[in-house]
Amino acid sequence: MAEHYFSENPNSHEKIREFEAFIRGIKFRFRSGSSVFSKSGIDAGTKLLAEKCIIRPGWKVLDMGCGYGPIGVMAAYLGADVVMADINRRALQLAAENVLLNGVKAKTVLSNAYEHIADSDFDTILINPPEKAGLEVCIGMVRDAPAHLKTGGFLQIVSRNRVAGKRLSSEMKAAFGNCEEIARRGDFSVYASVKR
Numbered sequence: 001m002a003e004h005y006f007s008e009n010p011n012s013h014e015k016i017r018e019f020e021a022f023i024r025g026i027k028f029r030f031r032s033g034s035s036v037f038s039k040s041g042i043d044a045g046t047k048l049l050a051e052k053c054i055i056r057p058g059w060k061v062l063d064m065g066c067g068y069g070p071i072g073v074m075a076a077y078l079g080a081d082v083v084m085a086d087i088n089r090r091a092l093q094l095a096a097e098n099v100l101l102n103g104v105k106a107k108t109v110l111s112n113a114y115e116h117i118a119d120s121d122f123d124t125i126l127i128n129p130p131e132k133a134g135l136e137v138c139i140g141m142v143r144d145a146p147a148h149l150k151t152g153g154f155l156q157i158v159s160r161n162r163v164a165g166k167r168l169s170s171e172m173k174a175a176f177g178n179c180e181e182i183a184r185r186g187d188f189s190v191y192a193s194v195k196r
Contacts, residue, residue, distance in 0.1 A: 023050045023074045030098050032068045036091040042070050045188045046128050049158035050074045052183035052190050059123035062148065064113070064141060069095030069106075071126050076104035083119070085111040113137070114144050121150040127157045131164050138164070142171045149195040156182070156192045165189050 016033045021042045030042075042050070050071045055061065057079030063072035066084035068091055076082040076099065084099075084106050086092045092108050099106045109116055125145050129138035138159075145155045155172060159165035161184070169191045172179040176193035183190040 021047075021070065023047065023070065024078075026074070026077065028070070028073060028077075028098075029101050030068060030070060030073075031094050031101065033090060033094060036068050036088060036094060043128075044186060045158045045160070046070055048183060048185050048188050049126060049128055049156065049190055053124070053126055053156045054154075054182070054192065055080055055124065060119070060121060062117065062119075062122045062125045063106075064117075064125055064127045065130050066095050066108075067091045067128075069098045071128070072106050073098050073102050073104055075126070076106045077102065080123075082106035083109060083117070083122075085109045085114075085117060087112045113141050114148060117148055120148055121153075122148055123150065123153045125149060125153075125155045127155070129157060129159060129164075129168065131159070135164060135167060138168060139171050142168060143175050145193075146175055146195050151195055154192050154194040156190060158188055158190045160187050161189050162187070165191070 018031050019041055021028050055075055059080045061075045061080040061082045063084045066072050066086045069084055072082045072084035084095050096108045159168050169179050172193040179191055179193045181189050182192045
């Protein structure tokens with residue numbers, strides 16, 4: 001069976017790729033590799049979330065399922081206090097390298113969803129959910145998010161507009177009592193829910 005980006009310990013031969021990408025008009029450099037999500041460049045969903053998410057300097061941010069780290073690196077560049085979490089050890093190592101490569105500060109945590117995330121006072125949680133891992137994994141990330149947000153904090157997720165996006169936005173409304181589409185581009189939407 002082929003490995004996918006939701007594997008904790010990828011065994012495939014590691015092929016590293018470096019590339020530049022612009023997010024919010026800022027040029028970043030990233031290292032990516034085999035057995036991580038969107039290894040050749042920033043995918044459309046991640047880019048939309050990185051460009052349109054609501055973020056402020058000084059905020060405590062959780063980049064859940066960070067992959068090689070484009071969202072967390074961007075948030076740290078903007079002055080947020082960032083925790084980047086992923087189940088994939090290879091992706092997390094690349095995220096740590098990308099933090100250094102871009103001269104920002106962020107903490108990396110090996111975690112299957114919120115398993116090793118003890119904090120309950122994040123201002124925002126940013127997620128491009130791992131849909132290939134299954135919709136139930138993604139729904140779990142939504143349902144468990146309120147326990148890790150402070151009052152007034154919010155969850156921001158990007159998803160395809162069709163089935164997954166509709167289901168996840170519905171789950172966000174059930175978990176938080178509210179959900180709003182804050183951005184849309186092509187097949188992707190960014191949804192936000194506030195913890196009240």
